[in-house]
Amino acid sequence: MAIKSAMNKMLAVITAILMSTSLFGEELNHGEGEVEHKFNVNEMIMHHIQDAHEWHLWGGHDGTSIYLPIIIMDGGMKVFSSSHFYHGTPMIAEDESTGKKHEYIAGVGPAAGYAMFHETIYKMEHGALHFEKDHPHADAPLDFSITKNVASLFITFLILILVMFSVAKYYKKNGAVAPKGIAKFIEPLIVFVRDDIAKANIDEHKYKKYVPFLLTIFFFILVSNLTGLIPLVQANVTGNITVTLFLAVCTLLVTVFSGNKNYWQHIFATPGVPKPLLIIMVPIELVGVLTKPFALMIRLFANITAGHIIILALISIIFLNQSAAWGALSVPMALFISVLEILVAFLQAYLFAMLSALFIGAAVEEAHH
């Protein structure tokens, strides 16, 4: 069901992107090398679902933003506010290989010597950024900035610590009694993860060890998904491939290091398979070990990103038609999708934790033969 809904969403995304690029996504080049912008849905959506060095709250270019700190490693750590880029010098460079013009920002103040192009920081050469085949031809220093996603991670961290610690405090104070207040809300979720995710998929004598990991994964994804839906916060943390990559790698490592003899035997010497066939089977099985977490990574990333894209695309209807009246259509639709996204937030957190438990369960399973 989840895979089907994910496919539906991807289809919608592709349609939205295709439509926006073909109809409205062109940069209109005028005579004297000026680049003028029409409302570009593709660019707007891509800008919103990707990471940024500022926390844009409202308004256009001169609107309200929180400028997040930039930390780059370039011969030592350099820390400065991202306002030195967002209020930097707009520059235009012509790509000699394609003839296209690209806009980028040269940093000022402590950011002098660096340029930002599509939220990536480059080192400028001779005071300019050179492009080749539509990509900057320059060194990019290691960027450990507190980006919007990192700040959102911190928020998730704080929320989880505050909520879970207060729940833990409740039990410490009152002992093993019936839960009240926030504990009453959280406890069923914890018991659900323990019983229906861990216990249901992992051997009864071994599941206890994995409950804390699954709980952390579940609540981390759930809270990140939900904060991503809040207007103004709206960072796309779990819709970022880096974050889902990390989570999937965690599951992979836990699975691999939990794997018992039986698990590895099924990979390297599958019982009942003739020896010559193993030459083909072993690589397939090894790829299988990786595809499972890979699917986890893509599923979460695609579902959450797709949700954000649909909402943004629906809101874009108003701006494309340049008429608030279209809000009568686009707002109810966006609202509907937003409500659906709350369901998806829970569903994807459940799926990630459940599938992780399933993989771990398969790795620690004892032989039945």
Next chain:
Amino acid sequence: MELVTPDLGLLFWTGLVFMCLLFLLVKFAWKPILGAVNTREENISNALALAEKTKEEMKALQAQNENLLKEASAERDSMIKDAKEIASKMVEDAKVNAKVEADKMISAATAVIQSEKAGAVAELKTQMAAFSIEIAEKIVRNELSTDEKQKALADKLVEDINMN
């Protein structure tokens, strides 16, 4: 392509945040929460088992009580029976004793009455004899008070003897 390209900086921060979260939550949240939940579940299942056990015990106790009650009532019945028997026997005995005593008293009284009566009769006889003699003496004295009377008497007596 940018959308699906992992970013090293973000990877670093994600790892850091997630690992801190994992460490802190496992140590300070999941352990106490799961501990409390497990303890409570154990308590509940123990309490349920205890209730079941108590129910069984109550049943046994009830049966025992019923038996005791039965025994007690049987004992009571026999006690009442015995008491009744004893009581009736006592009444019977008392009746017999009383009769014997009464009879004894009656016979004693009768004897006393008889002897009293005999005494009285004897005295009466003595008195009567004394009175008779006195009267006879007085009569005789009167009869013999004068000579004519002594002679009349002697004549009469002679006449009586003659007649015979």
